[in-house]
Each structure stands twice: as structure tokens, then as C-alpha cells.
Amino acid sequence: MRKNWWKILAAVFVSSSVVAGLMGPVPVLPILNETIRNVYFHVPMWFSMITLYLISVIYSIKYLSTGKMQYDTMAVEAVNTGILFCFLGLLTGMQWANITWGEPWPNDPKLNGSAIATLMYLAYLVLRNALEEEQKRARISAVYNIFAFPIMIVLLYILPKLTDSLHPGSGGNSTFSDIDMDNYMRPVFYTAVIGWILTGVWICTLRYRLRLLENKANQID
Amino acid sequence: MKKINLSLLLTLIGSLSAFAQSDSVAKVTTQVYQVEMATGLRSSGKIWVVVSVILTLVIGIYLFLFNIDRRVKKLEKNK
Amino acid sequence: MSLLKEVQILVAKDLALEWRSKQAINSIVLYVVSTVFVCYQAFETVDMLVWNALFWIILLFASINAISRSFTQESQYRQLYYYSITSPKAIILSKIIYNIILMTFLSIVTYIIYSIIFKNPVGDPYLYFLAVLLGSISFATVFTMVSGISSKTGNNSTIMAILAFPVIIPLLILLLKLSANALKGLDRASSDKEIVTLLAINVITVTVSLLLFPYLWRD
Structure with missing residues (x-):
């Protein structure tokens, strides 16, 4: 059980963020009303997604410098899990936007940016499918992964700051810390973020281990 | 005479706009208190x-x- | 032989190859002319927003067509020969520079043809021209690396489009905004941020390409 402490931590953090997120005090704001609590559930999806993509890039770099196949497996599984979190973030965001902004897909740079980032990683998976030979597939997809990552960072973090956005913290909108004046939300929010990131990493390692087992089983055949 | 008239008019407009402002402030504050929070x-x-x-x-x-x-x-x- | 010298020779080689056949230039110019003409037949007159969007769409597809061939036009054997005599950094750098030259030429041609056939409503022509130049440089830097990646897979053109579009969209958003500013003739100081961001992205793309290409080239 000693190695499992962070998995328990993930479960405890997410559960406690559910309780505190639904029951804790939040600032009273028009339009948002109670939906401000979505900050605890929708935003951590994006943090987990970025963490997983970062892990994937790190493992791609590791693969290119060492040539060990398991690093490539880790990079793919991180992307797979990241895409899961990306879709969850998009779906929850669309539900929330439908209530507060009046339509599920307002023309917002962050929304468009995350959709394009999804396309980037789907393209990564298509590229992998197009290549037959294992070593070559690992190498070329690692190159594309590293090549696309800085542009994705520009897309998600720099472009929304340049343009008007409905999201907080960009284009003259008030930032998160302005809304949360009493710092009620901050501890709960960070608990939720850490909990979900750990959960994402956990799912990713599970998939990675399963993939390694599959590979071993295939080798014996 | 004209000057006095003008100043009277100005103060009237000023007080009116101040009144309107306080009215709108009151409206905003009541709105904040009436935000539906389940x-x-x-x-x-x-x-x-x-x-x-x-x-x-x-x-x-x-x-x-x-x-x-x-x-x-x-x-x-x-x- | 120093890197710069190698790059110089390789660019001169590419230009000479192109000059001898003129196949790429001619086909792309023909492509641009026919697309512009089809658009003209379809739209007759356009407002400013559509004018801008159409221009970039035409340029985008022309550049994808032009650059996707940059690693496949020469045979495998000749590439093997280059591999044995030069460094991969020199090859990617020379390809990027050659594509920048090609794209600059192409985009100027496109711009001239486009503004002759459609009426040119640009408010600040110099800024718009700068946007076109920046656009062609950005297309060249991004697509060169992507075409390098896609040339390693069998079916080139589809993979090229799939890989290139998500990467180019952020740049295209910036370019559209910059050129819209130029169209409206806004104050130039208001487009500073876009220009700086575009240049920064280009610098990042070129450095990442230089770092990654040696791994791609190894075969």
C-alpha cells in the first residue's frame, strides 16, 4: 500500500472537493448564480489535460534521446488520457456556457483553441496509425508531438490573452482573484485541481501498464 | 436675469442626474441581494x-x- | 565546411533545380489563377471580411500544395547521397529558406492577381503587405517541418493536410486579425502585439525544427 498513497490522496481530494464545492460559501454574482461552483469541476479537466500532454511531450523527448520503446508507449497513453479529459472539459464547458452565455458554443478563443488542440492530438493518433513499422512510428510521432506542443501552448495561453474572451482573466475581463475576493474558493479549487491531475496520471499509468502487459503477451505468441 | 435662469436650470439638471444615479445604484444593490442562490x-x-x-x-x-x-x-x- | 556555406549551396541547388524545370512555380501560379477566377465567378463582388478570408484560404491551399512536395520531389537515392555529405541541420535550414523564397514569390503573385480580379479595398497597403510577407514566412516554416514528417509516411497529401491544419490555425488566426486591421486602416500601433507574436512563433518553430529534424532524417 505504500506506493499507493497518492492514489488514495487523489480519491480523498476529489471527494472532499465535491463536498466542499457544493456546500462551501461562494461569492454571490448575477448571471452565474450557483453555477460558479462549476469552477471546481470544469476547470480541473483542463489542468489535467495540460499535465497529461506535458507528460506525453516529456516522454517523447525521453524516447528520442534513449530509444526505449516503453517511453513511446507512455507518451501515447498520456495523449489518450489527455484526449479523454479534453472531451470531458469541452462537454462540461458546453453545458455551463449554455446556461450562462446563452449558447453551447460561443465564438470564444479559449473554446476554439481547445478544439484545435484536440484536433492536433487526434492528428497525432492518425499519424501513428499511418505508420506501420514500430520504431519508425515511435520516432516520427514523437517528432510531431514535440513540434506541435509549443504551438498548442501559444494557442491555449497566449492567443486568448490577446483577444476578447468570455473567460475570466483575458481581454479586459476580471480575473479569478477579483471575483473571489474573500479567498473562499481558492483552497477548494486547488484541492480539486490536484485531485483530478493525480486521477488523470493514475488512469494514464494504468493504461500504460496494461499496454506493457499486452505487448509481452503478444511477444510470446 | 438670464444668468440666474441658466444657473437654476443647471442645478436642477445636476440634482436630477444625481437623483437618477442614486436610483440606479439602489437598483443594482437590490439586484445583488436578489441573486438566486438556491x-x-x-x-x-x-x-x-x-x-x-x-x-x-x-x-x-x-x-x-x-x-x-x-x-x-x-x-x-x-x- | 561550415553550416552557413552548406545551407547556401543547398539553397542554390534547390533554386537551380526549380529554375530548370519551373514546374512547381508554373503549376502553383496556374492553380492560384484558376482558384481566384472560380471565386470571382462565384462571388462577383465581396465585402471586406469575405475578401480577407478568401485571400488567406487561397494562399493556404496554394502553400500546402507547393510545400508538400519539398521532400518528395527528389528521389530516395539522392536524399541518401545528401545524407552522406551534409548535416541534417543544413538540409532543414536550406529547405526552410528555399520555401520562404518560394512562398514570398507566390504570395506576392497571388496578392497581385487577387487584387486585379477583385477590387482591392485595403486601407493600409504597407501593413497588409507586411501581413502577407509574415504569412508566407510562417507557412514556409511550419509546412516545411510538417512535410518532412508526412514524407516519411506513405500516403502523403492526406496526412500532410491532417498534420498541418491544426498547427497552422493559431498562426492563421493571428494573420487574419493583423490583415483585418490593415484592411480597416487602423492605427499601426494596434497591431504590434500580433506582429511580435507571429515573429516569436516563427522563431520557436525554426528552432524546434532544427532540433528535431536530425531524428526525422535518420533512416
């Missing part, structure tokens, strides 16, 4: 039903994950 659901305690439902879901999913984790570990040991 107080009924909270005071009746039924919010805990929602909390417990979501908590059950989350804990169930985590137990499931732990279960998968254990089975993977067993497979890894068999190799």
Missing part, C-alpha cells in the same frame, strides 16, 4: 441528497479504479 434547497437540507449522490458516484468510480489497479498488479507479478 437558498431553499440549502435551508431544507435537501442539498445533502445531491452531495451524497455525487459522492457515491465518485467513490464508486475510485473503488473501481483501485480494483483495476490491483488486478493489473497481479498480472504483472505473474510474469
Whole structure:
């Protein structure tokens, strides 16, 4: 059980963020009303997604410098899990936007940016499918992964700051810390973020281990 | 005479606009107090039903994950 | 032989190859002319927003067509020969520079043809021209690396489009905004941020390409 402490931590953090997120005090704001609590559930999806993509890039770099196949497996599984979190973030965001902004897909740079980032990683998976030979597939997809990552960072973090956005913290909108004046939300929010990131990493390692087992089983055949 | 008239008019407009401003401020403040925050659901305690439902879901999913984790570990040991 | 010298020779080689056949230039110019003409037949007159959007769409597809061939036009054997005599950094750098030259030429041609056939409503022509130049440089830097990646897979053109579009969209958003500013003739200081961001992205792309290409080239 000693190695499992962070998995328990993930479960405890997410559960406690559910309780505190639904029951804790939040600032009273028009339009948002109670939906401000979505900050605890929708935003951590994006943090987990970025963490997983970062892990994937790190493992791609590791693969290119060492040539060990398991690093490539880790990079793919991180992307797979990241895409899961990306879709969850998009779906929850669309539900929330439908209530507060009046339509599920307002023309917002962050929304468009995350959709394009999804396309980037789907393209990564298509590229992998197009290549037959294992070593070559690992190498070329690692190159594309590293090549696309800085542009994705520009897309998600720099472009929304340049343009008007409905999201907080960009284009003259008030930032998160302005809304949360009493710092009620901050501890709960960070608990939720850490909990979900750990959960994402956990799912990713599970998939990675399963993939390694599959590979071993295939080798014996 | 004309000057006095003008100044009178100006003060009138000034006070009117000030009045209008205070009126709008009052409107905004009442709006803030009337923001709907599901107080009924909270005071009746039924919010805990929602909390417990979501908590059950989350804990169930985590137990499931732990279960998968254990089975993977067993497979890894068999190799 | 120093890197710069190698790059110089390789660019001169590419230009000479192109000059001898003129196949790429001619086909792309023909492509641009026919697309512009089809658009003209379809739209007759356009307002400013559509004018801008159409221009970039035409340029985008022309550049994808032009650059996707940059690693496949020469045979495998000749590439093997280059591999044995030069460094991969020199090859990617020379390809990027050659594509920048090609794209600059192409985009100027496109711009001239486009503004002759459609009426040119640009408010600040110099800024718009700068946007076109920046656009062609950005297309060249991004697509060169992507075409390098896609040339390693069998079916080139589809993979090229799939890989290139998500990567180019952020740049295209910036370019559209910059050129819209130029169209409206806004104050130039208001487009500073876009220009700086575009240049920064280009610098990042070129450095990442230089770092990654040696791994791609190894075969």
C-alpha cells in the first residue's frame, strides 16, 4: 500500500472537493448564480489535460534521446488520457456556457483553441496509425508531438490573452482573484485541481501498464 | 436675469442626474441581494441528497479504479 | 565546411533545380489563377471580411500544395547521397529558406492577381503587405517541418493536410486579425502585439525544427 498513497490522496481530494464545492460559501454574482461552483469541476479537466500532454511531450523527448520503446508507449497513453479529459472539459464547458452565455458554443478563443488542440492530438493518433513499422512510428510521432506542443501552448495561453474572451482573466475581463475576493474558493479549487491531475496520471499509468502487459503477451505468441 | 435662469436650470439638471444615479445604484444593490442562490434547497437540507449522490458516484468510480489497479498488479507479478 | 556555406549551396541547388524545370512555380501560379477566377465567378463582388478570408484560404491551399512536395520531389537515392555529405541541420535550414523564397514569390503573385480580379479595398497597403510577407514566412516554416514528417509516411497529401491544419490555425488566426486591421486602416500601433507574436512563433518553430529534424532524417 505504500506506493499507493497518492492514489488514495487523489480519491480523498476529489471527494472532499465535491463536498466542499457544493456546500462551501461562494461569492454571490448575477448571471452565474450557483453555477460558479462549476469552477471546481470544469476547470480541473483542463489542468489535467495540460499535465497529461506535458507528460506525453516529456516522454517523447525521453524516447528520442534513449530509444526505449516503453517511453513511446507512455507518451501515447498520456495523449489518450489527455484526449479523454479534453472531451470531458469541452462537454462540461458546453453545458455551463449554455446556461450562462446563452449558447453551447460561443465564438470564444479559449473554446476554439481547445478544439484545435484536440484536433492536433487526434492528428497525432492518425499519424501513428499511418505508420506501420514500430520504431519508425515511435520516432516520427514523437517528432510531431514535440513540434506541435509549443504551438498548442501559444494557442491555449497566449492567443486568448490577446483577444476578447468570455473567460475570466483575458481581454479586459476580471480575473479569478477579483471575483473571489474573500479567498473562499481558492483552497477548494486547488484541492480539486490536484485531485483530478493525480486521477488523470493514475488512469494514464494504468493504461500504460496494461499496454506493457499486452505487448509481452503478444511477444510470446 | 438670464444668468440666474441658466444657473437654476443647471442645478436642477445636476440634482436630477444625481437623483437618477442614486436610483440606479439602489437598483443594482437590490439586484445583488436578489441573486438566486438556491437558498431553499440549502435551508431544507435537501442539498445533502445531491452531495451524497455525487459522492457515491465518485467513490464508486475510485473503488473501481483501485480494483483495476490491483488486478493489473497481479498480472504483472505473474510474469 | 561550415553550416552557413552548406545551407547556401543547398539553397542554390534547390533554386537551380526549380529554375530548370519551373514546374512547381508554373503549376502553383496556374492553380492560384484558376482558384481566384472560380471565386470571382462565384462571388462577383465581396465585402471586406469575405475578401480577407478568401485571400488567406487561397494562399493556404496554394502553400500546402507547393510545400508538400519539398521532400518528395527528389528521389530516395539522392536524399541518401545528401545524407552522406551534409548535416541534417543544413538540409532543414536550406529547405526552410528555399520555401520562404518560394512562398514570398507566390504570395506576392497571388496578392497581385487577387487584387486585379477583385477590387482591392485595403486601407493600409504597407501593413497588409507586411501581413502577407509574415504569412508566407510562417507557412514556409511550419509546412516545411510538417512535410518532412508526412514524407516519411506513405500516403502523403492526406496526412500532410491532417498534420498541418491544426498547427497552422493559431498562426492563421493571428494573420487574419493583423490583415483585418490593415484592411480597416487602423492605427499601426494596434497591431504590434500580433506582429511580435507571429515573429516569436516563427522563431520557436525554426528552432524546434532544427532540433528535431536530425531524428526525422535518420533512416
